[in-house]
Amino acid sequence: MPATVIVGAQWGDEGKGKIVDLLAQDSDVVCRYQGGPNAGHTIVVGDETYKIRALPSGIVRGKPCVIGNGCVVDLEVLIGELDEFESRGQDTSKVYLSGNAHLIMPWHLAIDQASERRLGKLAIGTTRRGIGPCYADKAMRLGIRVQDILDPKILRQKIEVALAEKNLWLVRVYESEPFDLETIAAQYESYAQRVRPYVTDTSLYVDQVLRDGKVVLFEGAQATLLDLDHGTYPFVTSSNPVAPNAATGVGIGANRIDRVIGVAKAYVTRVGEGPFPSEIQGADQDRMRELGHEYGTVTGRSRRCGWLDLVALRYAVRVNGIDQLALTKLDVLSHFSELPVCVSYRLRNDVETRDFPAHQSDFHAARPVYETLPGWEEPLDACASVDDLPASARRYVELVERELGVEVTLIGTGAERTSVLTRA
Ligand code: IMP
Numbered sequence: 001m002p003a004t005v006i007v008g009a010q011w012g013d014e015g016k017g018k019i020v021d022l023l024a025q026d027s028d029v030v031c032r033y034q035g036g037p038n039a040g041h042t043i044v045v046g047d048e049t050y051k052i053r054a055l056p057s058g059i060v061r062g063k064p065c066v067i068g069n070g071c072v073v074d075l076e077v078l079i080g081e082l083d084e085f086e087s088r089g090q091d092t093s094k095v096y097l098s099g100n101a102h103l104i105m106p107w108h109l110a111i112d113q114a115s116e117r118r119l120g121k122l123a124i125g126t127t128r129r130g131i132g133p134c135y136a137d138k139a140m141r142l143g144i145r146v147q148d149i150l151d152p153k154i155l156r157q158k159i160e161v162a163l164a165e166k167n168l169w170l171v172r173v174y175e176s177e178p179f180d181l182e183t184i185a186a187q188y189e190s191y192a193q194r195v196r197p198y199v200t201d202t203s204l205y206v207d208q209v210l211r212d213g214k215v216v217l218f219e220g221a222q223a224t225l226l227d228l229d230h231g232t233y234p235f236v237t238s239s240n241p242v243a244p245n246a247a248t249g250v251g252i253g254a255n256r257i258d259r260v261i262g263v264a265k266a267y268v269t270r271v272g273e274g275p276f277p278s279e280i281q282g283a284d285q286d287r288m289r290e291l292g293h294e295y296g297t298v299t300g301r302s303r304r305c306g307w308l309d310l311v312a313l314r315y316a317v318r319v320n321g322i323d324q325l326a327l328t329k330l331d332v333l334s335h336f337s338e339l340p341v342c343v344s345y346r347l348r349n350d351v352e353t354r355d356f357p358a359h360q361s362d363f364h365a366a367r368p369v370y371e372t373l374p375g376w377e378e379p380l381d382a383c384a385s386v387d388d389l390p391a392s393a394r395r396y397v398e399l400v401e402r403e404l405g406v407e408v409t410l411i412g413t414g415a416e417r418t419s420v421l422t423r424a
Contacts, residue, residue, distance in 0.1 A: 001259040003216050003252075005243040006326075008223025009262035009316035011270040013296070013303060015328035015412055016263045017041025017057040020219045022410070022420055023261075028214035030058025031066035031206060033249025034239040035221030036104055036134070037077040038127040040297025044415050048088075051297055054078040055085070055095065056219050062091060064209075066202045069100035070239065070249025072134045073146060074109075075191040082194075096200040098251075099147030105159075107166040107179055108133040114174035124235055125272030127298050135238035137162075146199055149192040156185045203251025210256055218246035218257070224316040225270075232363065235274025243320040262322035262406070264313055266330040266396070269294050269303040278306035278342040278368045292332040307370065309342040310403045315356030317404050327400065328412035330393060331380045331419075340370035341399060373399065380413040386421050 004023065008014045021043050024030050037053040043060050044050075054077045056065040067073060082092050108130030115133075116123045126132060137143040142165070144158045160181055167178035209216060222241045225231045230242055240249075243260040247253060267288060270276050280288060285305050288294065294303035316322060333339055344354045345366035357363045376390035383389050389397070389411075397408050411421040 001215070002210060002213065003218065003257050004259045004261060005218040005220065005246045005257055005320075006261050006263060007220040007243045007320050007322070008226075008241060009264040009313055009320070009322065009325070010223055010268050010309075011225045011276075012223040013269055013271070013294075014223060014263040014265050015326075016219065017043050017052070018328065018412065018417060018420070019261070019263050019326045019410060020057040020217055021060055021417055023217055024058040024061040024063050026215060027058070027063060027217045029064045029066060029206070029209050030056040030061075030217045030219055031068055031202075031246075031250050032056045032071055032219050032221060033068045033246045034070040034241055035237065036072035036129060036131055037074050038129045038131045038237060038298060039221035042297050043417065045417055052081060053298060055081050058217065058219070059085060059090065059092070059095070064094035064096065066096045066206060066250065067098060067101060068202055068250040069098040070245065071098070071101045072104050072131060072138075072239075073097070073101050074104040074129065075149075075188070075195060079191060079194050095198050096202050096205055097146055097195060097198040098202040099145065099150075099199050100251075101146045102134055102138045102143040103146060103149070104130040104134045105144060105162065106184065107162070107170065108137070110170060110176055110179075111166070111174070114170070114176050118174065123273065125274075127296075129298070132238040146195075149188055150196065150199065152189055152192070155188055155192070156181075159184050159188065206250050206252055210252065218250065220246065224320060225312060227319075230319045232274050233360070235272060243322070259323050260321050261324045261326055261409075262313075262316055262320060263326045263328060264308075264316070265328050266308060266333050267292070268306040268309050268312070270306070271296050271299070271301050271303050275364045275366075276304055276306055277311075277345060277363075277366045278309040280305050280307060284336070287335070288332065291335055292329055307340045307342055307368070308400070309368070310400065311342060311345050311354060311356055313400070314354065314404055317406055322406055324409040325400070325404065325406050326410035326412070327397060327408050330396075330411055331413045333396070334376060334379055336375045337377055339373045339375050339396060340368075341373060341396075342368040343371045343403060344369040371399070381419075383413055383421060386411060386423050389421075
C-alpha cells in the first residue's frame, strides 16, 4: 500500500508514534499533515527515549520526513529538536518543511495562555502552545508562513502588521506585556538562517515520491474526537486530524490515499476538559493512570482514564474511513479482573443508541451501556503472536472487531518498539 494514513481514533495519546515507528521500517517517507507542538510522541528504542513534538516520528528511523502545509510550526521547538537529533548523531538533512505551513509566533503563545486564564472554569484545557490563535490567524489571513522568513524585508513587514494588532489586544484586553518589533524581527532572522535549508515545496515532493511508487506514511497528530469539525467541540484542537485531511494538509489529491489505519488504546484517555461517557469512576481511575503511565508528554498533565468506548470508535471508523485498527496498550488491562466495554449509550429519553450522538447535549448526557468481559490477569510479555494471547484477551479483541466491522491488525503489548503483535 503506497499511501497509508495513521490516525488517532479517540482523544489522542493512543500510541500513534509507536505504530508509525513500526510501519516506518517499511516506508520511504513519513509526513505530518496538521497540528504542531501540541502533539507529543514518545518512542522507546532500547535504552533511549525520544520525545518529539514538531518532527514526524519517522525521524527516529532516519526516514525522510515532511512537515506539511497543514501544520503549524513553532520554530524555537523545531530548531531545538533538530539540534537535539543532530547531537544524538541522527541525520536531519531529509527533513522537508512546507513553505506554506504557518508559524506559531510568540504572541500566539501569549494569547493562548491569557485566553485560557480568562476563561477560568470554562477553559478548553489547551496545551497552551499557541495552536488555536495560530490557526485563527491563518483563517483571518493574518498569519505568517514559513516562506515569509526567507525574505527579511517581508518578514519584518509581516511582524510589524501583526504586532500593531496583537499588542493592542495583549495590552488592552489581556493586560499582558506587548512584544517588541526589533527583538522579534532579530530572533526570527536568526531562526531563518537555521531552517532555510529545510524549506521545500512539499506538495510537489510528496506527489513525486508517490509517482515513483514509494511507500508514504501520513501521521496524524491529536485525534478524531479532537477534530475541529468532527470532535467534541469546543473541547477540540484547532485543526482537522481526521484522515481525509491528510490529502489537504500535504497537498495531494484525496484519491491518492490507499489505506487508513486507526489507532486506539485498549481503553480510553482524555486530557483537558469535556464530556467523557466511559470515564472510570472510583479507585480504578487512578489505578489505570498509574499502570498506563497516563501523563501528558507535552504538559505532564494527568490524563483522565475510561473503559473502551465502542460507540466513539464506531464513529471514528465512519469519519476517517478506517480500514484497519491498531489496538495499543492491551497489556495495561492485564491487571483488571473484569473489563467493562461500552457498546452503546443511553440518552436522556432512555433511548439506547450505538451511534455517536450528533447533538452536543445528547453526548453530554449520554450514559455508557457496558458489556463486561472477564479479564485475563496475566502478563502479555511472552506473547510472540496473536495466537499466544490468553483466550480472554482474544475475546476482547474479537468483540472490538465484531462491533466495529474492522479488523484489528496490530496489538500493542508493552512500551518497547518490539512489543507489537502483527496480523496480516
Ligand atoms: P490545543 O490543541 O493546544 O489547542 O488544545 C485543545 C485540546 O486538544 C485540549 O483538550 C488538549 O488537551 C487537546 N490536545 C491537543 N493536543 C493533544 C495531544 O497530542 N494529545 C491529547 N490531547 C491533545
